[in-house]
Amino acid sequence: MAGVRALGVLSRFTSRRYALYSARTHVNYEVKGDVAVVRINDPNSKVNTLSVQMQKEMAEVMDEVWANNAVQSAVLISSKPGCFIAGADINMIQGCNNAEEVTTLSKEGQKMFERIEKSPKPIVAAINGSCLGGGLEVGLPNAFDMMLTGRNIRADKAKKMGLVHQLVDPLGPGLKSPEERTMDYLEEVAIEYARGIVSKKIPIHKVKGSMESKLLLNYVMSFGLVRNQIYNTVQSKVMKQSKGLYPAPLKIIECVKAGVEQGPVAGYLAESQNFGQLAKTSESAALIGLYQGQVACKKNRFGTPQREVKTLAILGAGLMGAGIAQVTVDKGVHTVLKDTTVSGLARGEQQVYKGLNDKTKKKNITSFQRDSILSNLTGQLDYSNFAKADMVIEAVFEDINIKHAVLKEVEAVVSPHCIFATNTSALPIKDIAAASKRPDKVIGMHYFSPVDKMQLLEIITTDKTSKDTTASAVAVGLKQGKVIIVVRDGPGFYTTRCLAPMLAEAVRVLQEGVDPKKLDALTTSFGFPVGAATLADEVGIDVAAHVAEDLGKAFGSRFGGGNVEVLKTMVDLGFKGRKSGKGCYIYQPGLKTKEVNPDIVDIGQSSDQDSPCYRLVSRFVNEAVLCLQEGILINPLEGDIGAVFGLGFPPCLGGPFRFVDSFGADKLVEKMRQYEAVYGNQFTPCQLLLDHAKDSTKRFHM
């Protein structure tokens, strides 16, 4: 309660301060004829959020609007082009000390929505741009599906779903800037619409679909049995998708159930109480942490680079190279894709085309936009356009000699300002840069496969990499829509280094006789979106073998576990993972289900069935903490973001560092000591972890 009171005091303080100029800061209104135009504008933020202040002012404004006899209707509009209400204020929820406080906040919010819903005068919400979460509640009752997954919906789809009643097209330049004029126009149209409702020219609720089907639906829903069946179906679907690791979707079903079965009062009560509980779960803290980390990793802390990258050349049109091209070419950057063979180039260009064509099929872009985007892509076999390139990203085979050869070739043809970025998952950047005439322009850009789906970009700087080079690489990555962590150079950098011991442990588990399906099931139920065996296939068994060998050399027995020879044998047998059609599983094009590779079962002998998850996770986490200890990582936040967005570390745990905080470093160390006794030094906790275990007040995240 203290938190709310504190906020209340603060708001009273501010309102008194502003009383001289204007009583309200977040919500204001103006009466235009018989319509009140209520404007929402958070003066301290780029987006409007449902804060305590806003709710309070909204209530005041609504009271005044209702009390004003000259006003027949109201229009609710944001003064920010591109954002109506982005949802609840996360800081506000975080600021609460316990579940009761959040429940109180939630009740206040419900009251506001209820007031709007029960308004005696018609209210038209004029929405331009994002309208998420609580912002959407201003509209109609939500569809089941949407509440559960929180998808973003385009305006035209929202109309089809019946969420909005009328669409207004954005305008181009006129006598004002397009954004300004569009907002004015939206307001004009909304005012007319509001007047239309008052004069009964516009019916308030358009019934979608035939009345018969509506009636039928209501009739069917009146049977408790049918309703229960629906709840159960939804519940089992949620369980299947979330593995029961995320409490929120289940609580939502509970609230809906309460609302339908016991009436709206009980529903609202259940909603606010559950919301309060959920807000203070460790999952909530983990996801909020990830959200904040993601926001932080979407900023360029190295400043604006001296030159904007307008032409980007990519060496190697393989999965990676073409993937990088795909996320670059549609951002207005001229992209040059070079390969050594016609067939390789054709495959790469086809991949880029397919990516864009899929977007066309989903109607995200038109076929014209697709073609116009593709016109920015140049495919070639030689270095002819490289003189114009501002940055070259190489994605050739992971072999230091090949990397050195292309680096020299590139440096011979590019202009002096051109940056050379190398996309490698394990080779130390300083070793690659050793062949460079200008190591200050060399940087590592580690993309994750598939590039168009994986959000993370790991940027690796050496001691010689200049700040401007880093700034430029981050700027390119941000343009490509990536979440970026910047780490120091070292074998395996951060992500590969954490992944390698975990995969080594996974191989050992397989060798112990756990079959891949079982391992996948165990790891996914722990919260990994992709099971460990599938992950090994996705990464590529050959890559894993390569990395295991390289990092094994660099770090010694700590990286042991599964026998590297096992991986090598698999590679020799052609089991390279998904790309070769066989790995831990057998992959067939067109088939979504995959069978366990029968030959792989032979590699292991039977053993105990104790859950191996903590073995995998503890090695992962220990290595992550060691990266922070050694200064590879700048802060725990980037470590968490890298692990979740790049390696699929369970999001509900919030990343390795948050996991240590919530699980308890002492408990983790205890577990590791047990494993150490059985398996050896791979489980020896690092010093920083030991420090945290000794002192429970030490935390990675405050």
Next chain:
Amino acid sequence: MASMLLNTMRAGSVSPSWAVRLGARSLSTTAQLHAQVQTKSKKTLSRPGVKNIVLVEGVRTPFLLSGTTGLLQRTGLSKDAVDYIIYGTVIQEVKTSNVAREASLGAGFSDKIPSHTVTMACISSNVAMTSAVGLIAAGQCDSVVAGGVEFMSDVPIRHSRKMRKTMLSLNKAKTLGQRLSLIGSIRMAHLSPELPAVAEFSTAESMGHSADRLAAAFGVSRVEQDEFALRSHTLAKSAQDAGLLKDVISFKVPGRDIVSKDNGIRPSSMEQMGRLKAAFIKPHGTVTAANSSFLTDGASAVLVMSEEKALAMGYKPKAYLRDFVYVSQDPKDQLLLGPTYGTPKVLERAGLAMSDIDVFEFHEAFAGQIMANLKAMDSDWFGQTYLGRKSKVGAPPMEKFNLWGGSLSLGHPFGATGCRLVTTVAHRLQKEGGQYGLVAACAAGGQGHAMVIEAYPQ
């Protein structure tokens, strides 16, 4: 169309005695010609080293809402005085993709006269004319027939892509079994035809929709649009009644009566127009059927010559075709702003000010589009932000603007409107005694055109 080509020639032909007199005058040097022109109050736009190119005559069929299909009927007259024929069209009939050639042959022109077809949406016949100007200026030709033609009532309708694919495969199928299986694959969905729409390929937005957004962007109200449309119809009606639309030639529609009037001119009342619902952006849009130009069949043609040649052949030219420009901009948000971009540019080229222009003829695609252009030209902010100027262009005065109606009232056969605009300027300059006229038009694809026309000394 063929009959019109002939009319062009007929209108230009003069009595032998005239021919002798004018022929004699044609012997005089260009310098003398210039001197003669300069006696007028305003300076001429003629420049040393640049050929004077004249509009000899311009004609058109009445723009009809529907019904004409037989414009290409044959006539027996053969002419060889023309060096070249250029026609503009928008929606092409697959069978006559070079419609200019078919039309000239059909009209009985000598088969030795080459002809080609150009297309640039609503300014296609402008392109035909300026191509003619280019050919003459380059010394390649001396006399060119330029025109435009459109058959909106007989646009080609395609089978759906699926059906086309099946039919093409059917052509290649070797065995009866293959054929039968292909035929068996035809579903109801295959049979729905693809209608050509007046929509931008690049944005998939229909032109009316874009015009509505443009009007909204410039804050053009529904009333303003209806008023302008009413003005267009009223002016067209009085021009028609006063017999000013001299470029219209009677045309016999096969199986029907002779048509000698534009049949789309319908002055109505503000009340009547106000009752119409929005046609594109529903329900809050402002563009309606009444304040949009309507698509019609129609054809137009002009005879363009070098001044020497025209005089040598005994013609009395109507006007000089002077500077022209083509402009293009964003096809989404500035689709129909061509006149705003083209007007200042062509005036600058010609060294004229807005106030020098006596006659304005703008293509009226939509009342909202015209009003938006006028507002854009009158806005300092728009001039500075989008035209890179220090201040606004300035809107043309309404007392000089489209005084004989426009596309809103006369109709808009895509490819044929350009020649009508130029011919109308020439006729209005003669009638009103002005010296300079300005034609401006917008076109699909975000393109635009403007041309300065100078009166021929009478």
